[in-house]
Amino acid sequence: MEKILQVNDLHISFDIHAGEVQAVRGVTFDLYKGETLAIVGESGSGKSVTSKALMRLLPTPPSRIKQGEILFEGKDLTKLSEKDMQSIRGAKISMIFQDPMTSLNPTMTIGKQIMEAILKHQKLSKEEARKRAIELLQLVGIKNAELRMKQYPHQFSGGMRQRVVIAIALACNPKILIADEPTTALDVTIQAQILELMKDIQKKLGMSIIFITHDLGVVANMADRVAVMYAGKIVEIGTVDEIFYNPKHPYTWGLLASMPSLDHKDTELYSIPGSPPDLLNPPKGDAFAPRNPYALKIDYELEPPMFQVSDTHYAATWLLHEKAPKVEPPAIVRERMKRFADIVARKGGKPRG
Amino acid sequence: MAKQKLLEVKNLKQYFPAGRGEVVKAVDGVTFDIYKGETFGLVGESGCGKSTTGRTIIRLYEATDGEVLFNGVNVHGKKSKKELKELNRKMQMIFQDPYASLNPRMTVADIIAEGIDIHGLAKTKEERMQRVYELLETVGLNREHASRYPHEFSGGQRQRIGIARALAVEPEFIIADEPISALDVSIQAQVVNLLKRLQREKGLTYLFIAHDLSMVKYISDRIGVMYFGKMVELAESEELYRNPIHPYTKALLSAIPLPDPETERTRKRIMYDPAQHGYKDGEELEFREITPGHFVLCSEEEYKRYRAMYA
Numbered sequence: 311m312e313k314i315l316q317v318n319d320l321h322i323s324f325d326i327h328a329g330e331v332q333a334v335r336g337v338t339f340d341l342y343k344g345e346t347l348a349i350v351g352e353s354g355s356g357k358s359v360t361s362k363a364l365m366r367l368l369p370t371p372p373s374r375i376k377q378g379e380i381l382f383e384g385k386d387l388t389k390l391s392e393k394d395m396q397s398i399r400g401a402k403i404s405m406i407f408q409d410p411m412t413s414l415n416p417t418m419t420i421g422k423q424i425m426e427a428i429l430k431h432q433k434l435s436k437e438e439a440r441k442r443a444i445e446l447l448q449l450v451g452i453k454n455a456e457l458r459m460k461q462y463p464h465q466f467s468g469g470m471r472q473r474v475v476i477a478i479a480l481a482c483n484p485k486i487l488i489a490d491e492p493t494t495a496l497d498v499t500i501q502a503q504i505l506e507l508m509k510d511i512q513k514k515l516g517m518s519i520i521f522i523t524h525d526l527g528v529v530a531n532m533a534d535r536v537a538v539m540y541a542g543k544i545v546e547i548g549t550v551d552e553i554f555y556n557p558k559h560p561y562t563w564g565l566l567a568s569m570p571s572l573d574h575k576d577t578e579l580y581s582i583p584g585s586p587p588d589l590l591n592p593p594k595g596d597a598f599a600p601r602n603p604y605a606l607k608i609d610y611e612l613e614p615p616m617f618q619v620s621d622t623h624y625a626a627t628w629l630l631h632e633k634a635p636k637v638e639p640p641a642i643v644r645e646r647m648k649r650f651a652d653i654v655a656r657k658g659g660k661p662r663g
Numbered sequence: 664m665a666k667q668k669l670l671e672v673k674n675l676k677q678y679f680p681a682g683r684g685e686v687v688k689a690v691d692g693v694t695f696d697i698y699k700g701e702t703f704g705l706v707g708e709s710g711c712g713k714s715t716t717g718r719t720i721i722r723l724y725e726a727t728d729g730e731v732l733f734n735g736v737n738v739h740g741k742k743s744k745k746e747l748k749e750l751n752r753k754m755q756m757i758f759q760d761p762y763a764s765l766n767p768r769m770t771v772a773d774i775i776a777e778g779i780d781i782h783g784l785a786k787t788k789e790e791r792m793q794r795v796y797e798l799l800e801t802v803g804l805n806r807e808h809a810s811r812y813p814h815e816f817s818g819g820q821r822q823r824i825g826i827a828r829a830l831a832v833e834p835e836f837i838i839a840d841e842p843i844s845a846l847d848v849s850i851q852a853q854v855v856n857l858l859k860r861l862q863r864e865k866g867l868t869y870l871f872i873a874h875d876l877s878m879v880k881y882i883s884d885r886i887g888v889m890y891f892g893k894m895v896e897l898a899e900s901e902e903l904y905r906n907p908i909h910p911y912t913k914a915l916l917s918a919i920p921l922p923d924p925e926t927e928r929t930r931k932r933i934m935y936d937p938a939q940h941g942y943k944d945g946e947e948l949e950f951r952e953i954t955p956g957h958f959v960l961c962s963e964e965e966y967k968r969y970r971a972m973y974a
Binding site for chain 1: 709817818819820847848850851852853856874877878880881914917918919920921922923924925930932935
C-alpha cells in the first residue's frame with residue numbers, strides 16, 4: 311500500500327512559566343492511502359497535539375516542534391514556511407473539529423463559508439464556486455441545498471452543522487482528512503449518521519482519514535488501523551482486529567477491560583488505578599508503570615522499545631521481551647483473545663490491514 | 664423481597680415559556696417509580712427532557728403539573744422551612760461538569776462541609792473536620808486534600824469531591840446527572856465502581872441520567888427511555904437490551920457503537936421516524952405493560968400487536 315504521510319520521531323513541547331510540558335514524546339507512524347487510522351487515548355495523551363502539528367496549527371510560542379519530521383508528498387511539513395503551509399492546509403490536508411458550533415462563523419451564511427474554502431485554493435469563478443458548494447452540501451446529505459446555502463449556522467441542528475463542517479473540509483478534495491473527535495458532541499443516533507457519512511465519502515473520494523477519539527466503540531466502527539497513545543507516545547499500534555482481539559500492552563488491556571461488556575454485569579469493572587503522569591516532569595522509565603499492575607522492575611528504569619508482534623502490530627511493553635515473565639491479562643481481554651484465532655482464520659490467515 | 668417505593672413520579676410535566684405565548688414541553692407527562700436500593704437509569708438524546716426530569720424531581724424547578732412523592736411525601740407541596748430542609752438532606756445531586764459544579768474559591772473541606780453546616784450535623788469543629796476526612800477517604804481521596812482548592816484536582820478527583828459533598832448529609836437518594844460523561848474512559852470505571860460500592864455499603868438509591876447506554880446498562884437495575892419529553896419504554900435493564908419493543912428504543916440501541924470490530928462490521932442501523940406509528944387523530948397513547956415490568960408507550964392497537972408478539 312502507498313504511504314501518504316510519514317511521521318518520524320515527533321517531539322512537541324510547550325514552554326510555560328513552570329517549565330517545559332513534553333506533550334508529544336517521540337511519535338512515529340505511517341498513514342496509507344485510503345485507510346482510516348484511529349488515534350485513541352485519554353485527554354492529555356497528546357493525540358490532539360499530534361494532529362494539530364500535522365496541520366501546523368499549534369501556536370509558536372508556546373509550542374515548539376523539538377525534533378522529528380512529518381513527510382507529505384516529499385516535503386517535511388515541520389520545515390515549511392507559513393506561506394507554503396497555507397497551500398496545503400485546507401487543500402490537501404484538512405481538519406474537522408469536535409464542536410461544530412465554534413468551528414463555524416455565526417455571522418456568515420453557510421454558503422459563503424463553503425465558498426470561502428473553495429475560492430481560497432481553487433481558481434474558480436464565484437458562480438462555479440457556488441455550484442460546487444451546492445454539490446458539496448448534497449454530498450454530505452443536506453436537503454434543499456440551494457435554500458440552505460443562504461442560512462446561518464444557528465438555523466442548523468448540531469448534526470447538520472457537523473455535516474456543513476465536513477463539506478467545508480472536503481471543499482478541495484483533500485488527500486488527508488483529520489477528524490478530531492468529530493462526533494463527541496453529538497447524540498448517538500446523529501453520531502451514527504455522521505460516521506456512516508464519513509465512511510461513504512471516503513469510499514467515493516478515496517481519501518485517508520486520521521480519526522482522533524477516546525470512544526472505543528467509534529474506533530471499532532471506523533478504523534482500519536489503531537494507534538493507542540499514552541503520555542505523549544504511541545504505546546501500541548496495529549490493525550483494528552489486532553488491537554481489539556490481540557492487544558499486547560497493559561494500557562490497551564486496561565482500556566478494553568474498563569468498558570462494561572454486555573455479559574459481565576455483576577463483576578466490578580476493571581479500572582486503571584491512579585491518573586496520567588504530569589508531562590512537565592515525565593517519569594523515568596515507562597510512563598505507565600505507576601498505574602500498571604503488570605509493571606516489571608525494568609519499567610521503572612528504562613523505557614521499553616517498540617516490540618514487533620506481527621508485520622502490522624507493534625507494542626511498547628517489556629512484557630514482550632523474551633526474558634519477561636508470562637502474565638495473564640484481565641479476564642475480559644482473555645476472552646477477546648480467544649476470538650482472535652477464529653477471526654484471523656476466517657479472513658484467510660491474515661488479519662485485516 | 665418486597666420492593667418498597669422510595670420515589671413515585673406521577674404524570675410529571677415541566678413546561679417552559681418559549682416567548683410569544685409558546686411553551687416548550689420539556690417533560691410531558693412522565694410516570695415511574697423508583698424502588699429503595701435500586702439504580703434507575705434514565706436515557707435519551709439531548710433535549711429529550713431527562714435532565715429536566717431529574718431537576719424537577721429534586722425541586723430545582725417547580726413542576727408545571729403532576730406529583731413527585733418521596734417516601735410518600737409530595738416534594739412540590741407546600742412545606743415549612745424545616746420540612747424542606749429535611750427533604751433536601753435526603754435527596755442529593757451529583758452534576759455532570761466537575762469543573763463548573765465546585766466553587767473555585769472554596770477549599771475542598773468547606774465544599775464538602777457546606778451541607779454539614781447547613782443541617783447542623785456536626786457539633787464541634789473537630790467533629791466537622793473528622794466527617795470531612797472520613798468522606799474524603801470514602802471516595803478514595805486523602806485527608807491532605809481537605810485544605811486544597813478545586814483547581815488543584817483532575818476531573819476524576821473533582822467528581823469524587825462532588826460525590827463526597829452529596830454524601831456529607833447522609834442522603835437516601837442521589838440523582839446523578841451524567842456523572843461520568845466528562846471523564847476519560849479509564850477514570851469512568853473508577854467513578855462507576857465507587858458509586859456501586861457506596862450503594863452496597865450505604866443502601867443508596869440512584870437515579871442515573873446518561874446518554875452512554877453501555878454504562879447505563881451496567882449500573883442500572885431498571886431503565887427508562889425518554890423521547891421528546893415522554894417516557895416511551897421502561898423495563899429491567901437486561902430485558903430492555905434483549906427485547907426492546909418501542910421502535911425508538913430499537914433505533915437508539917442500534918446506534919451505539921460497541922468496542923467490537925466484528926459486530927460493528929455487520930451492524931444494521933434501524934432508523935426511527937415518529938410518523939411510522941401512523942397514529943390517527945385523537946388516538947390515546949398510554950404507557951401500557953406488555954410483559955411483567957416492561958412498559959411501552961403505545962396505542963390500543965399497538966398494544967394488542969405487541970402483546971401478540973412478545974407476551
